[in-house]
Amino acid sequence: MPPPSTSRLTAPPGVGGASGTTSLSAPSSSSSSSGQTLIPGETSGRKKVILAPGRSPLDWARLKSSNSSTALREGRPPFGVGGVVRIPMSEVKRHTSRESCWSVFNGMVYNLTPYLEFHPGGEKEVMRVAGRDGTRLFMLTHSWVNIDAMIDSCCLGVVAKDE
Numbered sequence: 650m651p652p653p654s655t656s657r658l659t660a661p662p663g664v665g666g667a668s669g670t671t672s673l674s675a676p677s678s679s680s681s682s683s684g685q686t687l688i689p690g691e692t693s694g695r696k697k698v699i700l701a702p703g704r705s706p707l708d709w710a711r712l713k714s715s716n717s718s719t720a721l722r723e724g725r726p727p728f729g730v731g732g733v734v735r736i737p738m739s740e741v742k743r744h745t746s747r748e749s750c751w752s753v754f755n756g757m758v759y760n761l762t763p764y765l766e767f768h769p770g771g772e773k774e775v776m777r778v779a780g781r782d783g784t785r786l787f788m789l790t791h792s793w794v795n796i797d798a799m800i801d802s803c804c805l806g807v808v809a810k811d812e
């Protein structure tokens with residue numbers, strides 16, 4: 650089944666974060682605070698995100714598959730011997746900035762910091778789930794995207810209930 654039209658991609662305001670959706674009204678190109686350029690979508694009326702050079706999905710795939718990338722390992726807690734890293738939600742909640750952006754999807758904790766500039770929907774959308782469980786918003790927005798295939802290398806561990 651083909652993915653739904655991108656005109657319905659952005660979840661309604663109030664779902665999953667305070668920053669809301671991108672305005673649909675401005676007709677010309679504009680730069681977001683993160684430096685990413687937005688242009689109006691050709692058919693949907695929704696603004697398209699122009700990623701910076703070297704930040705395409707293909708570039709992300711290359712970075713992800715390169716073992717030499719230290720960026721993806723940054724912020725990763727040390728792995729215990731033979732154990733799964735369990736990360737309390739209270740720790741996830743501390744990582745709400747562009748410099749350290751963590752989120753939970755399907756019970757797994759991800760460090761999204763290195764992915765921000767590569768996200769086809771722009772950084773702002775990902776920042777809506779910074780420091781929180783983004784599963785619902787992710788599914789509402791693009792349930793057809795295989796999250797594990799996309800950001801497995803950013804996985805830090807499993808979320809643990811706070812004591």
Ligand code: HEM
Nearest residue numbers: 655658659697698769770774775778783790794796799800
């Ligand atoms: C962090 C995990 C995420 C990953 C791996 C991811 C991945 C992707 C991918 C692969 C696309 C392109 C989909 C396509 O063209 O069919 C996309 C688009 C998009 N994503 Fe995400 N996404 C993530 C989180 C989010 C979150 C939390 C939001 C919040 C609403 C979001 C909003 C969007 C939007 C609005 C688009 C459409 C962009 C456009 O049409 O130009 N994403 N994302």
